[in-house]
Amino acid sequence: MDKVLNKGEDWIQRNLPFCIYRKPNSDKVQGVFQNTDELHKTEKFKEEGFVFAPFDLSKGAILIQPDERIESTHILEEQKVVSTIPQSEEGKLFHINLVCKGLEVIKSGEIQKVVLSRKIDVQTKRQPIELFTSLLNSYSNAFCYLFFHPKIGLWCGATPETLVSIKQRKLTTVSLAGTLPIIDNSVPYWEKKELEEQGVVTSFIQEKLRPYLKKIHSGALETVRAGKLWHLKTPLTGELLPDASVVSVVRALHPTPAVCGLPVNKATAFILENEGYDRTFYTGFLGELNLEGKKEVSLFVNLRCMQLEGGNARIFVGGGITAESIPEKEWEETQNKSRTMLNML
Numbered sequence: 001m002d003k004v005l006n007k008g009e010d011w012i013q014r015n016l017p018f019c020i021y022r023k024p025n026s027d028k029v030q031g032v033f034q035n036t037d038e039l040h041k042t043e044k045f046k047e048e049g050f051v052f053a054p055f056d057l058s059k060g061a062i063l064i065q066p067d068e069r070i071e072s073t074h075i076l077e078e079q080k081v082v083s084t085i086p087q088s089e090e091g092k093l094f095h096i097n098l099v100c101k102g103l104e105v106i107k108s109g110e111i112q113k114v115v116l117s118r119k120i121d122v123q124t125k126r127q128p129i130e131l132f133t134s135l136l137n138s139y140s141n142a143f144c145y146l147f148f149h150p151k152i153g154l155w156c157g158a159t160p161e162t163l164v165s166i167k168q169r170k171l172t173t174v175s176l177a178g179t180l181p182i183i184d185n186s187v188p189y190w191e192k193k194e195l196e197e198q199g200v201v202t203s204f205i206q207e208k209l210r211p212y213l214k215k216i217h218s219g220a221l222e223t224v225r226a227g228k229l230w231h232l233k234t235p236l237t238g239e240l241l242p243d244a245s246v247v248s249v250v251r252a253l254h255p256t257p258a259v260c261g262l263p264v265n266k267a268t269a270f271i272l273e274n275e276g277y278d279r280t281f282y283t284g285f286l287g288e289l290n291l292e293g294k295k296e297v298s299l300f301v302n303l304r305c306m307q308l309e310g311g312n313a314r315i316f317v318g319g320g321i322t323a324e325s326i327p328e329k330e331w332e333e334t335q336n337k338s339r340t341m342l343n344m345l
């Protein structure tokens, strides 16, 4: 077995914290391993390590200290595993009611957009390293990871969404929203609803970043593939002003309306009151923090992910609700999104 995967396996056996991961379109698998089971947190994002932050950032972002770091090259293999797990209709009524409630608040004018989500519990016999290998082979353009901390749990995912990357003071992020299933590989026709929804996310990010950047450049709107789904994406770049800190940028961006809603405070309150479960680390973010002493970060939004516990896999899925949303379609969208992880089990 590959040395990074081997070490991950070893760290699970030894009950020690680590994250192994591969960045989008890279063949490099990297690992950050901590030698004690201490739970470290970061508030200022100035430390070196791997950060794993919850949706509710006030609960504190976890930091894995880079006591050991290794990397290797992963050669893609054809993915042979095809899931036999059927899609369940469980939770449909609750989710549809939740979307209807969201729509009422949107129609009252109090909220413009809210991202509503749910969890799906399924049994699996697959082992964490085996699952991570399947993610690597199936989702080459995603950020694939396997995270473990004995005091937090075991998570894995293949996210299509960058929160923010900062290299030599150059900032890169994306506005990602709008979802359609991939059918026959043909590029989809985007309706007004999706285009508007994604436009709102783009404007929010631009506004939020303006105080920290010299200039902000928006690239062309693209249709991108994430597993069996299409999304709309606008790349955004800029140069950080000399006094702009990483923590201020992260706090300005998180949570974006792609995972929370608008206005952020009201959408957050609606989510916490009505979703009926705790998102914990789903729609939080994760990634490299100042590794090798460089003031560089590479953070991704924790989407298309699941938490593994014993033989249970808890998959998390959600979607943006706006005035034009149709509850039944929103349910289907979460079903489609769940396939990204379900197909690995």
Ligand SMILES: C=C(O[C@@H]1C=C(C(=O)O)C=C[C@H]1O)C(=O)O
Pocket (backbone or CB within 6 Å): 115, 117, 161, 176, 177, 178, 179, 231, 258, 259, 303, 304, 316, 317, 318, 319, 320, 321, 337
């Ligand atoms: C919330 C999720 O995805 C987010 C919501 C999207 C949407 O509403 O269309 C699209 C991509 C993500 O920004 C998820 O995958 O669970």
